[in-house]
Amino acid sequence: MTLPSNPLKVGVLGATGTVGQRFILLLSTHPFFQVHALGASARSAGLPYKQAVRWKQVQPIPEAVRDLVVKNCVAEEFADCAIVFSGLDADVAGDIEQAFRAAELAVFSNAKNFRRDPTVPLIVPLVNTSHLSMIPYQRSQLSLQKGFIVTNANCSTTGLVIPLAALEKAFGPIDTCLVTTMQAISGAGYPGVPSFDIFDNIVPHIGGEEEKIEWEAAKILGGISDNGQSFDLREKTPINVSANCNRVPVLEGHTECVSVRFARRPPPTVEEAIQAMRSFTCEAQTAGCPSAPREVIFVHEEVDRPQPRLDRDFQKGAGVNVGRIRPCPVLDLKFVVLSNNVAIGAATSSIINAEYAVLTGVVAS
Amino acid sequence: MTLPSNPLKVGVLGATGTVGQRFILLLSTHPFFQVHALGASARSAGLPYKQAVRWKQVQPIPEAVRDLVVKNCVAEEFADCAIVFSGLDADVAGDIEQAFRAAELAVFSNAKNFRRDPTVPLIVPLVNTSHLSMIPYQRSQLSLQKGFIVTNANCSTTGLVIPLAALEKAFGPIDTCLVTTMQAISGAGYPGVPSFDIFDNIVPHIGGEEEKIEWEAAKILGGISDNGQSFDLREKTPINVSANCNRVPVLEGHTECVSVRFARRPPPTVEEAIQAMRSFTCEAQTAGCPSAPREVIFVHEEVDRPQPRLDRDFQKGAGVNVGRIRPCPVLDLKFVVLSNNVAIGAATSSIINAEYAVLTGVVAS
Amino acid sequence: MTLPSNPLKVGVLGATGTVGQRFILLLSTHPFFQVHALGASARSAGLPYKQAVRWKQVQPIPEAVRDLVVKNCVAEEFADCAIVFSGLDADVAGDIEQAFRAAELAVFSNAKNFRRDPTVPLIVPLVNTSHLSMIPYQRSQLSLQKGFIVTNANCSTTGLVIPLAALEKAFGPIDTCLVTTMQAISGAGYPGVPSFDIFDNIVPHIGGEEEKIEWEAAKILGGISDNGQSFDLREKTPINVSANCNRVPVLEGHTECVSVRFARRPPPTVEEAIQAMRSFTCEAQTAGCPSAPREVIFVHEEVDRPQPRLDRDFQKGAGVNVGRIRPCPVLDLKFVVLSNNVAIGAATSSIINAEYAVLTGVVAS
Amino acid sequence: MTLPSNPLKVGVLGATGTVGQRFILLLSTHPFFQVHALGASARSAGLPYKQAVRWKQVQPIPEAVRDLVVKNCVAEEFADCAIVFSGLDADVAGDIEQAFRAAELAVFSNAKNFRRDPTVPLIVPLVNTSHLSMIPYQRSQLSLQKGFIVTNANCSTTGLVIPLAALEKAFGPIDTCLVTTMQAISGAGYPGVPSFDIFDNIVPHIGGEEEKIEWEAAKILGGISDNGQSFDLREKTPINVSANCNRVPVLEGHTECVSVRFARRPPPTVEEAIQAMRSFTCEAQTAGCPSAPREVIFVHEEVDRPQPRLDRDFQKGAGVNVGRIRPCPVLDLKFVVLSNNVAIGAATSSIINAEYAVLTGVVAS
Known part of the structure; x- marks a missing residue:
C-alpha cells in the first residue's frame, strides 16, 4: 500500500462545530489530506471561516482555512472533494450525508444517524477496518459507483x-x-x-x-x-x-x-x-x-x-x-x-478510517 | 423508649479533624448530647478549641465549644462522658479507642480499625442497629461492665x-x-x-x-x-x-x-x-x-x-x-x-448509632 | 411602622428564570408577601409552574406554587397584585415593566432597563432606600396614582x-x-x-x-x-x-x-x-x-x-x-x-426594597 | 555571540519538586544545556530519579534522567557543572545556594532568598538581563572567580x-x-x-x-x-x-x-x-x-x-x-x-537567564 502521490482534496461538513474544528486542526497538518471545502449552516455560508466560527481550540485557526469561504452543505459545492468528513449535528446529518453519498461522494461521518444502517460500516479504526468490505454492497444497493457512508462510533x-x-x-x-x-x-x-x-x-x-x-x-x-x-x-x-x-x-x-x-x-x-x-x-x-x-x-x-x-x-x-x-x-x-473523546473518540477516528480507505483502494481515485 | 431527661455529656476524639468538626457541628444542636470534652493530638492539647482547630466548615464554630480547652486523648480526661465519639485517624485510633473502652467508656468510632473485629458491631444506623446485641458479648470477653466499641462503616x-x-x-x-x-x-x-x-x-x-x-x-x-x-x-x-x-x-x-x-x-x-x-x-x-x-x-x-x-x-x-x-x-x-459522605457517610452515622444505643439502654446510664 | 395585617398578594415576572426561581423561594417563606401570580413567556403560559420551569435550586419547588398556572406577562392578569417583582430578561423587561406601571402596578425590578431612567430609583436596600422619595414625582410625570418602577442594582x-x-x-x-x-x-x-x-x-x-x-x-x-x-x-x-x-x-x-x-x-x-x-x-x-x-x-x-x-x-x-x-x-x-450575587445581589434586594416601600407607605394599600 | 560548541553540563537542585520537574523537562530538549546532576533532599539522595520523584507532568520523565542517581545538595557533587539551576524551597535555598556559589558555581535560582540581596541581580529575562553587569562586583565582594547567584522573579x-x-x-x-x-x-x-x-x-x-x-x-x-x-x-x-x-x-x-x-x-x-x-x-x-x-x-x-x-x-x-x-x-x-506561571514565571526564566549569561560570557567557560 502506497501513500497517494498528490494531496487529496477533502471537505468538512459542520465545519464551525466542535468536531468540525477538530477535523480542521487535524487535517491542517495531514500528510495527504488537504482541506478544500468547508460546509456549515446557512447562517455561516458565505462568510470567511474565521468570521463564521467561534473558535474554541487552544491552537489558532490554521492559516490555510482562515479565509476559506464557508459553503452551504450541498453536494455540488463539494464535487471535487475525494472525501467529505462530517461533523454535522444529528438533526441535519441524515439528509445531508445521504445527499452527499447520492452525489457519489465518500462520506466519513462522526454523526450517529447511519450507525445502525444495515449496510453502513460502523468502524473504530483500531478495531474493525475490515468492515469496509461492506462498501461494495452498500454502493450496489444504491446503484452508486463511488459514493458511500462510513461512520465511526460514539x-x-x-x-x-x-x-x-x-x-x-x-x-x-x-x-x-x-x-x-x-x-x-x-x-x-x-x-x-x-x-x-x-x-x-x-x-x-x-x-x-x-x-x-x-x-x-x-x-x-x-x-x-x-x-x-x-x-x-x-x-x-x-x-x-x-x-x-x-x-x-x-x-x-x-x-x-x-x-x-x-x-x-x-x-x-x-x-x-x-x-x-x-x-x-x-x-x-x-x-x-x-x-x-x-x-x-x-x-x-x-x-x-x-x-x-x-x-x-x-x-x-x-x-x-x-x-x-x-x-x-x-x-x-x-x-x-x-x-x-475528541481525538480517537471523534475526529481522529474518522480520519484514520479515511486514511485506511484510501490506502486500501476503497476510496475511488 | 424515652428520651433522656438530662443532657448526656459526650466527648469527641480527633476533634480538630474533618470528621471531628462535623461531630461538633451536629452535636452543638443535639437534643440530648452535650459536648463536654474534646480530645486531639499533643500539639493541640491545652489550647482553646478555636485556636487549636483550622476550622473548615461553612457554619461558624459553635459558641459552646469555642473556648473549650482541648485535652490529650487519654481516658481519664473523659471519665465523666457517657459517650465518646471518635473521629481519629486510623494510625492512632486503634490504641486510643482500645484504651477508652478498657476504661469503661462507650466508644462510637468512625475509624476503620475495629471494623473487622469479630466482637465489634459495624453499624450503618439505617440498616443494622440490631447488631448492638453483640455488645454484651464484647464486654464479657473483656470483663467490662460498661465499655464497648461500635464502629460505623466506610x-x-x-x-x-x-x-x-x-x-x-x-x-x-x-x-x-x-x-x-x-x-x-x-x-x-x-x-x-x-x-x-x-x-x-x-x-x-x-x-x-x-x-x-x-x-x-x-x-x-x-x-x-x-x-x-x-x-x-x-x-x-x-x-x-x-x-x-x-x-x-x-x-x-x-x-x-x-x-x-x-x-x-x-x-x-x-x-x-x-x-x-x-x-x-x-x-x-x-x-x-x-x-x-x-x-x-x-x-x-x-x-x-x-x-x-x-x-x-x-x-x-x-x-x-x-x-x-x-x-x-x-x-x-x-x-x-x-x-x-460527611453526614450519613461519617459523623451522622456515629451519632444515630449512639442515639439508638441510648434509647435502647445499651449505653449504661 | 407596622407590619401589614393581611398577607399582600404579589406577582413574579420571569418566574421560570434564574432570578424568578429565587424570588419564588424567598417569597415562599415570607411573613407578609404571598405569591399570587406567576408570569413567563408564551411558551410557559398555561402550564402549571412545575411543568413550565427547569427548576435549578437545591431546595424543592415550594408547594404553594407547584401547581400555579403560569400566566402571560400582561398587566390585567396581575391586577389584584399589590406588588410585582420582575426577574425578566432585559430584552423584554422594558416594555413589560412599563405596561405594568401604566396599569397602576408597583414594580420592583431586577432588570437593568430602567436603572438609568431619571425618575426611577436605583436602590440597594442597605444603602439608599431614601431614594423612594422620588416615587411621587415619577407618578406625577405619568399621571399615575399607584403605579411605579423601582430597580435594584447590578x-x-x-x-x-x-x-x-x-x-x-x-x-x-x-x-x-x-x-x-x-x-x-x-x-x-x-x-x-x-x-x-x-x-x-x-x-x-x-x-x-x-x-x-x-x-x-x-x-x-x-x-x-x-x-x-x-x-x-x-x-x-x-x-x-x-x-x-x-x-x-x-x-x-x-x-x-x-x-x-x-x-x-x-x-x-x-x-x-x-x-x-x-x-x-x-x-x-x-x-x-x-x-x-x-x-x-x-x-x-x-x-x-x-x-x-x-x-x-x-x-x-x-x-x-x-x-x-x-x-x-x-x-x-x-x-x-x-x-x-443571587441574594443581596439580585432577588433579596428587590424584596427588601418592596418591604421597605410597604412599611413606609410608598406602596399604596 | 555564538552558541557553545559543546553541550554544557548543568545541575538541577530541588530536582524532585514542581519547579525542578519543569527544569528537567525544559532542559531535556535544550540545544546546549545537558542535565548532568540532580540534587534533592536526603530522603531522595541515592535513588534513581524515577524512584525519587512523584512525577506530576503530562509529558513522561525524559529518558536521559530516569535513571540518574539523585545526589545530596552539596557543591562537591556538582563540581563539573557549568551551571546549577535551583528550584529549592525557600527554607533550604539560602544556605545551599550560598555554599554552591562559594564553591565557584554559577547558580540560577527560582527561590526568593537572594532576591533582595544588594549584589544579586533579580532578572526577568525579557526585561533586565542588563543587570548581569552586577556579577563582577558580586564576585569581587566575595573574592570569587566564577561563582555567583542570579535569581528570577516571583x-x-x-x-x-x-x-x-x-x-x-x-x-x-x-x-x-x-x-x-x-x-x-x-x-x-x-x-x-x-x-x-x-x-x-x-x-x-x-x-x-x-x-x-x-x-x-x-x-x-x-x-x-x-x-x-x-x-x-x-x-x-x-x-x-x-x-x-x-x-x-x-x-x-x-x-x-x-x-x-x-x-x-x-x-x-x-x-x-x-x-x-x-x-x-x-x-x-x-x-x-x-x-x-x-x-x-x-x-x-x-x-x-x-x-x-x-x-x-x-x-x-x-x-x-x-x-x-x-x-x-x-x-x-x-x-x-x-x-x-510555571514557564516564564519560573523555570523558563532561569533558563533564559542562564542562556544569556552563557552567550554574553558571564558564565566563565
Missing part, C-alpha cells in the same frame, strides 16, 4: 471496544461486559453542558448514551456475513453489555470502569490480559495510516492511572490508556480505560 | 448498603453486586487531595476503598449467630461484591452506579424495587432517634437525578438518594445512589 | 456600594475607587456560561458590566435634588470608579478587590474603617424589613477571608462580607468584599 | 513587569500601578493548595505575595548605579505599586488586571500602548537565547482574551499575553496580562 463506545477487541483477539469471545463511564464535558459539544449544571457535580445520565454503547459494541466487535451483505451483530457469540453513563466535571477524556467475562474457561489471567493488550496491533497500523497511534493500547503500571488530565494527550489521543487490570469478584477481569 | 459502603438492605428486606438475598463509585474530595479529609491532582481530573483509585466495600457489605448485611457471639458474614447467602472506586472533582456527596442480582427468580420488577425503597424504614426511626431521617431512601423520578450538588443536603444528608432504577442487561436491576 | 455594583456607603457615612466622600471583580457563574443566569468556556479558566470580560459599576455607583451613592425631581449623580462630589470584571469558576458569590481614596485628608485609619463598617446600619433595618440582615457588613479578622464558598451564605446572603482592610500604597485603603 | 511579578517594561521603554516612567492577580494553583507547588480549600472558591490572600510584587517591581524596572555596585530601585523615578493577590481555581496561568499611570503628560493613547507592546523586544532575543519567545508580548484583539486555558501555552509559555488595553478612569490605562 465516543464512549470507542474507548470501550478497543480493549475488548484486544482481549477477544487473544482469548476469544467476551460474553458479558459491565461498564460505568465518567465522560468529559467536551463530549457534549458547544455550548454543551451549562457550567451551572456540572460545577461541583455529577450528572448520572447522558441521553441515549447507554443504549449506544450497548448496541454499537456488538456491531463493531462482530463480523460480516459470508455473502458480505450483512453485519452479524454477534448473533452466534452474543456480547451482553450493561452501561452506566455519567457526565463529570472534566474537560477532555472519558474514563470507563469495565468488568468483563470471557466465554472460555478458565479465563485469562491478569498477566495474560496485560500482555494481550500491550501486544495488540491493528490493520490501520499495518496499512501505514499516518494518524494511527504507535501503540494501540498503553497499559499503565501505576495503581492510580490512567487519569484524564495526565494521559489524554498521549499519542495525540489516538490510542487508548488502560490501567488497573485485575480480577473482578463478579465477572472475570476488570480494568480502567481512558480515551480521548 | 462512607462509600454506607451509601451502597442502605438500598441493598431495602431490597433484601423486600425480596430476599442479593447474591451479586457490582458498584462503581465517584467519590467526593471531602471523603479524604483535610488537607486530603491536592488540588493539582484532582482539578480537571479523575483518579481511578482510592487506597483500600474497594476492599472495604467488598468486605464490609457482608458484615453489615449479615446477621448474628444464634448464640450471639459471632457475625455470620453472609456465610449461608453469600453476597459477592465487586467495587471500582474513583475520586472525582466534587466537594461533597458520593455517587455510585450499582447493579445487583437477586437470589430469587424471577427478580423484582423496577416498580417493585422502587416501592420497596420508598417504603423502607429502619429501627432507628422507630426508636425515635432524633438524627434519623424522615425518609431513609428518597427515590427520584427525574431521569438525571440524584446529583451530588442538588441532592446531598436533603434531610441534612441523613438519608440517601436513589434514582434511575432500571433493568440491568447483565444482572437484574441497576440504579444510582447518592449519599452524603 | 449584582457586582451592589457588593461594592455597601461598604462604600458605610465609609462615606463615617468619613465623607470617596472620590476615587478602583475595583476588580471575580464574578460567579450564577450571575450569568441559565444556561449562562458554557462549562467549556469557564472550566480551568478565567474570562476577563463581562459585557457591559464595567460600565454598569462605574455608572450605577454614582446614582446609588448620590442624593436627590432639593425639589425631589432629579438624582444628583454625585455632581458636587464626583466619585470616579474604574472597574475590571472577570468571570471565574465559582458557583455563587462575587469577590471584589477594592481600593478607595477619600476626599478628606488625612483619610481614616484601618481601625477607623473597620469600626465604621461594623457599626454601619441602614434604614431597612430600622424600619423592620424582615429580609434585612442583622449585620449589614460582617468584617472578617482572618487574613484569608472572605471566601465565596465559606461566606456567601452568611445571613442567607442578605449582608456583605468584608476582609483584609489595609492601607493601599496607591489610594488610601483597600479591602476585599464578598457578596452573594 | 511568578506574579514576572507577568506584571514585562508589559510595564514595554510601556516604560516607549513612554518613560510609570509612577503608579495597581494590580489584582488571579493566580493558578500550580503556583503553590505540590501538594500545594488542598482541593477542599479552592474548589468552587477564591482565596483572597497569598502569603507574602503582595509584598513581593510591590518590592520586586522596583528592583527589576530600575537601573544600576554608575559605579556598578548597587541597584537604584527606582529612587529617582519611584514606581508605586499596590497589589491584591488571589488564588483561583485554575491549574496554570496567572491572570492580572493592571492599571497604570505614566509620569509624562499626556499619557500614551491606547493605540500607542498597543503598538509599544507589540513592538517590544528584549536583549535575550537579540542575543539569540534559544528559549526566548519570538514575541515578548502577544496583544489580543478579542475583547475577552487573554484567558488562561486558551492562551497559557502560546510560545510554550515563554512570552506573555496582554489584552483589553483601554483607558482607566482612575489612572491612565488598564489592561489584562496572562503569564504562564
Whole structure:
C-alpha cells in the first residue's frame, strides 16, 4: 500500500462545530489530506471561516482555512472533494450525508444517524477496518459507483471496544461486559453542558448514551456475513453489555470502569490480559495510516492511572490508556480505560478510517 | 423508649479533624448530647478549641465549644462522658479507642480499625442497629461492665448498603453486586487531595476503598449467630461484591452506579424495587432517634437525578438518594445512589448509632 | 411602622428564570408577601409552574406554587397584585415593566432597563432606600396614582456600594475607587456560561458590566435634588470608579478587590474603617424589613477571608462580607468584599426594597 | 555571540519538586544545556530519579534522567557543572545556594532568598538581563572567580513587569500601578493548595505575595548605579505599586488586571500602548537565547482574551499575553496580562537567564 502521490482534496461538513474544528486542526497538518471545502449552516455560508466560527481550540485557526469561504452543505459545492468528513449535528446529518453519498461522494461521518444502517460500516479504526468490505454492497444497493457512508462510533463506545477487541483477539469471545463511564464535558459539544449544571457535580445520565454503547459494541466487535451483505451483530457469540453513563466535571477524556467475562474457561489471567493488550496491533497500523497511534493500547503500571488530565494527550489521543487490570469478584477481569473523546473518540477516528480507505483502494481515485 | 431527661455529656476524639468538626457541628444542636470534652493530638492539647482547630466548615464554630480547652486523648480526661465519639485517624485510633473502652467508656468510632473485629458491631444506623446485641458479648470477653466499641462503616459502603438492605428486606438475598463509585474530595479529609491532582481530573483509585466495600457489605448485611457471639458474614447467602472506586472533582456527596442480582427468580420488577425503597424504614426511626431521617431512601423520578450538588443536603444528608432504577442487561436491576459522605457517610452515622444505643439502654446510664 | 395585617398578594415576572426561581423561594417563606401570580413567556403560559420551569435550586419547588398556572406577562392578569417583582430578561423587561406601571402596578425590578431612567430609583436596600422619595414625582410625570418602577442594582455594583456607603457615612466622600471583580457563574443566569468556556479558566470580560459599576455607583451613592425631581449623580462630589470584571469558576458569590481614596485628608485609619463598617446600619433595618440582615457588613479578622464558598451564605446572603482592610500604597485603603450575587445581589434586594416601600407607605394599600 | 560548541553540563537542585520537574523537562530538549546532576533532599539522595520523584507532568520523565542517581545538595557533587539551576524551597535555598556559589558555581535560582540581596541581580529575562553587569562586583565582594547567584522573579511579578517594561521603554516612567492577580494553583507547588480549600472558591490572600510584587517591581524596572555596585530601585523615578493577590481555581496561568499611570503628560493613547507592546523586544532575543519567545508580548484583539486555558501555552509559555488595553478612569490605562506561571514565571526564566549569561560570557567557560 502506497501513500497517494498528490494531496487529496477533502471537505468538512459542520465545519464551525466542535468536531468540525477538530477535523480542521487535524487535517491542517495531514500528510495527504488537504482541506478544500468547508460546509456549515446557512447562517455561516458565505462568510470567511474565521468570521463564521467561534473558535474554541487552544491552537489558532490554521492559516490555510482562515479565509476559506464557508459553503452551504450541498453536494455540488463539494464535487471535487475525494472525501467529505462530517461533523454535522444529528438533526441535519441524515439528509445531508445521504445527499452527499447520492452525489457519489465518500462520506466519513462522526454523526450517529447511519450507525445502525444495515449496510453502513460502523468502524473504530483500531478495531474493525475490515468492515469496509461492506462498501461494495452498500454502493450496489444504491446503484452508486463511488459514493458511500462510513461512520465511526460514539465516543464512549470507542474507548470501550478497543480493549475488548484486544482481549477477544487473544482469548476469544467476551460474553458479558459491565461498564460505568465518567465522560468529559467536551463530549457534549458547544455550548454543551451549562457550567451551572456540572460545577461541583455529577450528572448520572447522558441521553441515549447507554443504549449506544450497548448496541454499537456488538456491531463493531462482530463480523460480516459470508455473502458480505450483512453485519452479524454477534448473533452466534452474543456480547451482553450493561452501561452506566455519567457526565463529570472534566474537560477532555472519558474514563470507563469495565468488568468483563470471557466465554472460555478458565479465563485469562491478569498477566495474560496485560500482555494481550500491550501486544495488540491493528490493520490501520499495518496499512501505514499516518494518524494511527504507535501503540494501540498503553497499559499503565501505576495503581492510580490512567487519569484524564495526565494521559489524554498521549499519542495525540489516538490510542487508548488502560490501567488497573485485575480480577473482578463478579465477572472475570476488570480494568480502567481512558480515551480521548475528541481525538480517537471523534475526529481522529474518522480520519484514520479515511486514511485506511484510501490506502486500501476503497476510496475511488 | 424515652428520651433522656438530662443532657448526656459526650466527648469527641480527633476533634480538630474533618470528621471531628462535623461531630461538633451536629452535636452543638443535639437534643440530648452535650459536648463536654474534646480530645486531639499533643500539639493541640491545652489550647482553646478555636485556636487549636483550622476550622473548615461553612457554619461558624459553635459558641459552646469555642473556648473549650482541648485535652490529650487519654481516658481519664473523659471519665465523666457517657459517650465518646471518635473521629481519629486510623494510625492512632486503634490504641486510643482500645484504651477508652478498657476504661469503661462507650466508644462510637468512625475509624476503620475495629471494623473487622469479630466482637465489634459495624453499624450503618439505617440498616443494622440490631447488631448492638453483640455488645454484651464484647464486654464479657473483656470483663467490662460498661465499655464497648461500635464502629460505623466506610462512607462509600454506607451509601451502597442502605438500598441493598431495602431490597433484601423486600425480596430476599442479593447474591451479586457490582458498584462503581465517584467519590467526593471531602471523603479524604483535610488537607486530603491536592488540588493539582484532582482539578480537571479523575483518579481511578482510592487506597483500600474497594476492599472495604467488598468486605464490609457482608458484615453489615449479615446477621448474628444464634448464640450471639459471632457475625455470620453472609456465610449461608453469600453476597459477592465487586467495587471500582474513583475520586472525582466534587466537594461533597458520593455517587455510585450499582447493579445487583437477586437470589430469587424471577427478580423484582423496577416498580417493585422502587416501592420497596420508598417504603423502607429502619429501627432507628422507630426508636425515635432524633438524627434519623424522615425518609431513609428518597427515590427520584427525574431521569438525571440524584446529583451530588442538588441532592446531598436533603434531610441534612441523613438519608440517601436513589434514582434511575432500571433493568440491568447483565444482572437484574441497576440504579444510582447518592449519599452524603460527611453526614450519613461519617459523623451522622456515629451519632444515630449512639442515639439508638441510648434509647435502647445499651449505653449504661 | 407596622407590619401589614393581611398577607399582600404579589406577582413574579420571569418566574421560570434564574432570578424568578429565587424570588419564588424567598417569597415562599415570607411573613407578609404571598405569591399570587406567576408570569413567563408564551411558551410557559398555561402550564402549571412545575411543568413550565427547569427548576435549578437545591431546595424543592415550594408547594404553594407547584401547581400555579403560569400566566402571560400582561398587566390585567396581575391586577389584584399589590406588588410585582420582575426577574425578566432585559430584552423584554422594558416594555413589560412599563405596561405594568401604566396599569397602576408597583414594580420592583431586577432588570437593568430602567436603572438609568431619571425618575426611577436605583436602590440597594442597605444603602439608599431614601431614594423612594422620588416615587411621587415619577407618578406625577405619568399621571399615575399607584403605579411605579423601582430597580435594584447590578449584582457586582451592589457588593461594592455597601461598604462604600458605610465609609462615606463615617468619613465623607470617596472620590476615587478602583475595583476588580471575580464574578460567579450564577450571575450569568441559565444556561449562562458554557462549562467549556469557564472550566480551568478565567474570562476577563463581562459585557457591559464595567460600565454598569462605574455608572450605577454614582446614582446609588448620590442624593436627590432639593425639589425631589432629579438624582444628583454625585455632581458636587464626583466619585470616579474604574472597574475590571472577570468571570471565574465559582458557583455563587462575587469577590471584589477594592481600593478607595477619600476626599478628606488625612483619610481614616484601618481601625477607623473597620469600626465604621461594623457599626454601619441602614434604614431597612430600622424600619423592620424582615429580609434585612442583622449585620449589614460582617468584617472578617482572618487574613484569608472572605471566601465565596465559606461566606456567601452568611445571613442567607442578605449582608456583605468584608476582609483584609489595609492601607493601599496607591489610594488610601483597600479591602476585599464578598457578596452573594443571587441574594443581596439580585432577588433579596428587590424584596427588601418592596418591604421597605410597604412599611413606609410608598406602596399604596 | 555564538552558541557553545559543546553541550554544557548543568545541575538541577530541588530536582524532585514542581519547579525542578519543569527544569528537567525544559532542559531535556535544550540545544546546549545537558542535565548532568540532580540534587534533592536526603530522603531522595541515592535513588534513581524515577524512584525519587512523584512525577506530576503530562509529558513522561525524559529518558536521559530516569535513571540518574539523585545526589545530596552539596557543591562537591556538582563540581563539573557549568551551571546549577535551583528550584529549592525557600527554607533550604539560602544556605545551599550560598555554599554552591562559594564553591565557584554559577547558580540560577527560582527561590526568593537572594532576591533582595544588594549584589544579586533579580532578572526577568525579557526585561533586565542588563543587570548581569552586577556579577563582577558580586564576585569581587566575595573574592570569587566564577561563582555567583542570579535569581528570577516571583511568578506574579514576572507577568506584571514585562508589559510595564514595554510601556516604560516607549513612554518613560510609570509612577503608579495597581494590580489584582488571579493566580493558578500550580503556583503553590505540590501538594500545594488542598482541593477542599479552592474548589468552587477564591482565596483572597497569598502569603507574602503582595509584598513581593510591590518590592520586586522596583528592583527589576530600575537601573544600576554608575559605579556598578548597587541597584537604584527606582529612587529617582519611584514606581508605586499596590497589589491584591488571589488564588483561583485554575491549574496554570496567572491572570492580572493592571492599571497604570505614566509620569509624562499626556499619557500614551491606547493605540500607542498597543503598538509599544507589540513592538517590544528584549536583549535575550537579540542575543539569540534559544528559549526566548519570538514575541515578548502577544496583544489580543478579542475583547475577552487573554484567558488562561486558551492562551497559557502560546510560545510554550515563554512570552506573555496582554489584552483589553483601554483607558482607566482612575489612572491612565488598564489592561489584562496572562503569564504562564510555571514557564516564564519560573523555570523558563532561569533558563533564559542562564542562556544569556552563557552567550554574553558571564558564565566563565
